[in-house]
Amino acid sequence: MLYMNAPKKNNRKLIVTMALPYANSSLHLGHILEAVQTDIWVRYQNQNNNECLYFCADDTHGTPVMLKAKELNVTPQELIKKVQKDHQDTYKLYNINFTNFHSTHSDENKSISEDIYKSALDNDLISKESINQLFDTKEEMFLSDRFIKGTCPKCGAQDQYGDGCGTCNAVYSVEDLINPTSTISGTTPIIKDTEHIFFDLPKKRDSLDSFLQNTILQEPIVNKLKEWLNDDLKKWDISRDAPYFGFEIPGEKNKYFYVWLDAPIGYIASAKNWANKNNILIETLWGKESEYEIHHFIGKDISYFHGLFWPALLDSSNYKLPTGIHVHGFLTLNGEKMSKSKGTGIMAKEFAEICDPETLRYYFASKLNNKVEDLDLNLDDYVQKINSDLVGKYLNIASRSSSFIKKNNNKLIDEVDSSLLDKIISNKERILNYFESREFSKAVKLIMEMADETNKYINENTPWKKELNESVEISSIALSAFYYLSIYLKPIIPNITKAAFDFLNTEKNSFDDIGKKLNKDINNYKPILSRLDKIELPKEEKMEDQNIININQFADIDLRVAKIIEASNVEGADKLLKLKLSVGDLGNRQVFAGIKSAYNPSDLNGKLVILVSNLAPRQMKFGLSEGMVLASSDDKGGIYLISPDSGAEEGQRVK
Numbered sequence: 001m002l003y004m005n006a007p008k009k010n011n012r013k014l015i016v017t018m019a020l021p022y023a024n025s026s027l028h029l030g031h032i033l034e035a036v037q038t039d040i041w042v043r044y045q046n047q048n049n050n051e052c053l054y055f056c057a058d059d060t061h062g063t064p065v066m067l068k069a070k071e072l073n074v075t076p077q078e079l080i081k082k083v084q085k086d087h088q089d090t091y092k093l094y095n096i097n098f099t100n101f102h103s104t105h106s107d108e109n110k111s112i113s114e115d116i117y118k119s120a121l122d123n124d125l126i127s128k129e130s131i132n133q134l135f136d137t138k139e140e141m142f143l144s145d146r147f148i149k150g151t152c153p154k155c156g157a158q159d160q161y162g163d164g165c166g167t168c169n170a171v172y173s174v175e176d177l178i179n180p181t182s183t184i185s186g187t188t189p190i191i192k193d194t195e196h197i198f199f200d201l202p203k204k205r206d207s208l209d210s211f212l213q214n215t216i217l218q219e220p221i222v223n224k225l226k227e228w229l230n231d232d233l234k235k236w237d238i239s240r241d242a243p244y245f246g247f248e249i250p251g252e253k254n255k256y257f258y259v260w261l262d263a264p265i266g267y268i269a270s271a272k273n274w275a276n277k278n279n280i281l282i283e284t285l286w287g288k289e290s291e292y293e294i295h296h297f298i299g300k301d302i303s304y305f306h307g308l309f310w311p312a313l314l315d316s317s318n319y320k321l322p323t324g325i326h327v328h329g330f331l332t333l334n335g336e337k338m339s340k341s342k343g344t345g346i347m348a349k350e351f352a353e354i355c356d357p358e359t360l361r362y363y364f365a366s367k368l369n370n371k372v373e374d375l376d377l378n379l380d381d382y383v384q385k386i387n388s389d390l391v392g393k394y395l396n397i398a399s400r401s402s403s404f405i406k407k408n409n410n411k412l413i414d415e416v417d418s419s420l421l422d423k424i425i426s427n428k429e430r431i432l433n434y435f436e437s438r439e440f441s442k443a444v445k446l447i448m449e450m451a452d453e454t455n456k457y458i459n460e461n462t463p464w465k466k467e468l469n470e471s472v473e474i475s476s477i478a479l480s481a482f483y484y485l486s487i488y489l490k491p492i493i494p495n496i497t498k499a500a501f502d503f504l505n506t507e508k509n510s511f512d513d514i515g516k517k518l519n520k521d522i523n524n525y526k527p528i529l530s531r532l533d534k535i536e537l538p539k540e541e542k543m544e545d546q547n548i549i550n551i552n553q554f555a556d557i558d559l560r561v562a563k564i565i566e567a568s569n570v571e572g573a574d575k576l577l578k579l580k581l582s583v584g585d586l587g588n589r590q591v592f593a594g595i596k597s598a599y600n601p602s603d604l605n606g607k608l609v610i611l612v613s614n615l616a617p618r619q620m621k622f623g624l625s626e627g628m629v630l631a632s633s634d635d636k637g638g639i640y641l642i643s644p645d646s647g648a649e650e651g652q653r654v655k
């Protein structure tokens with residue numbers, strides 16, 4: 001079903017989700033684009049007398065989280081807890097107003113995943129098959145395609161992933177890759193048999209057909225989904241072997257749900273977590289007979305999962321299928337794909353320090369439509385648009401009108417008939433329709449046209465040349481216009497319009513208030529937003545790619561001059577010497593160093609070396625090693641301790 005005109009009826013009940021951010025890194029601006037698009041739609045719904053709930057969660061399972069935790073020497077649970085806090089803090093900066101934000105690593109998600117799996121079992125949709133998979137013998141784990149690199153069998157390009165070539169775009173099976181290497185251990189994987197669990201997607205072809213007919217979807221997405229559906233629908237592999245961070249499959253041993261099975265179930269789990277806290281049954285929200293419309297906002301890269309796997313899985317469960325899936329394109333920065341390696345990735349927290357996040361919300365809204373198109377964040381255009389639209393047009397109405405009202409003790413007068421206000425009021429239906437159909441750029445354009453007309457009205461009526469009562473009348477009309485424009489803009493820039501409503505001494509401000517009169521008494525106007533200067537992005541990501549670090553990253557390493565006060569052999573260790581170091585203020589440290597082949601313990605006493613003093617202590621078989629001493633080495637086995645020049649003292653910081 002394609003998008004039709006906005007439903008006119010009020011008091012709808014809606015559940016809205018956006019794609020769950022993955023819990024192995026911080027959010028970038030692409031995440032914020034999706035969050036802002038979704039948040040504007042949710043705020044619009046609530047401001048239009050509907051009940052709209054907004055659920056999200058961190059997507060926590062799978063190999064990347066497991067490996068990231070290993071790399072950081074923490075448990076996956078510790079990692080996902082830290083990342084979830086970071087994600088929530090960042091969304092807050094951009095004023096993303098979730099009803100509930102949860103985690104897929106939760107009791108609710110475990111029980112709903114098991115429940116949905118059981119329904120699939122009961123409906124004869126689950127089977128087992130033996131498959132060949134590459135196995136890393138060093139890490140003792142099966143490798144998915146993204147953890148294997150090798151030479152492309154078609155064009156010979158090196159360093160290509162297991163499922164496709166980035167150079168010639170060939171798609172191949174991982175067994176055809178030449179010289180495959182595990183990216184985890186660097187070893188050559190072997191091919192090994194393993195039994196996997198499959199969900200019978202082809203059996204759901206008819207249900208999916210009717211899903212495509214009855215769901216709100218964009219045309220290119222419907223076409224793509226139909227193509228997949230009619231093409232080569234295969235059974236879906238929903239299990240992964242241990243070691244895996246996820247939920248163990250009930251009734252199976254060492255088999256875990258594939259992260260893409262329980263990730264979307266996380267939407268329902270987040271709703272359930274909130275429902276429990278509010279004494280509401282999850283069935284009321286998401287049961288088959290629920291009155292709630294369910295809308296998913298996602299990026300185009302995951303339409304396959306949301307358009308096929310997800311409804312197929314839900315179809316045989318006790319949960320309701322989506323009412324609509326709304327797909328957006330990717331974010332580009334100054335015309336280029338956001339990519340860390342090209343230096344065009346920027347983290348959302350970092351950007352919030354450079355610009356007021358509200359202004360990014362406005363910029364995104366001014367460019368968002370309901371098509372599956374990429375959106376470009378052009379930084380010069382951004383500065384120009386904020387200065388021209390928000391500062392120069394919209395807020396300018398308030399700042400220039402307030403001075404006349406101030407002379408009247410901040411009292412407005414009853415406006416007489418105004419064709420300007422009539423016009424702004426009569427545009428309400430159009431604005432609502434643009435919001436409903438996610439054509440935010442059209443809404444913004446129309447709102448700015450009305451701001452232009454208001455400024456024109458002020459210019460033509462020259463209140464600065466008039467007697468007080470006449471200038472107050474002109475300004476009262478201008479401020480009523482400003483009030484209605486603020487209500488229209490409220491879902492897009494909630495903080496800025498909050499300041500506007502404080503100035504106008506008004507509180508409710510739903511779309512129903514369009515056309516209503518303001519209180520007579522308003523407040524002093526305080527500047528709400530300053531003009532933006534040219535934005536210069538930090539170049540750190542570029543440096544990272546070239547293996548260059550910045551000064552702060554270097555400063556994280558605490559290097560100290562240390563004096564060896566005792567060196568001794570370690571029984572049972574061929575390569576190690578045990579060093580006792582004096583590090584001035586930091587006291588004494590014990591370090592095990594692999595330098596036995598090059599140094600006699602007796603030659604080392606009193607020698608000054610450089611210690612990495614804040615390296616995490618490591619428990620070894622022979623005792624605790626509290627840091628690392630620096631040495632260079634060559635291919636022939638030579639090892640050379642690094643020493644400071646004479647005069648350096650133990651405990652001094654190397655910087």
Ligand SMILES: [Zn+2]
Binds near residue numbers: 152154167168170
């Ligand atoms: Zn190739």
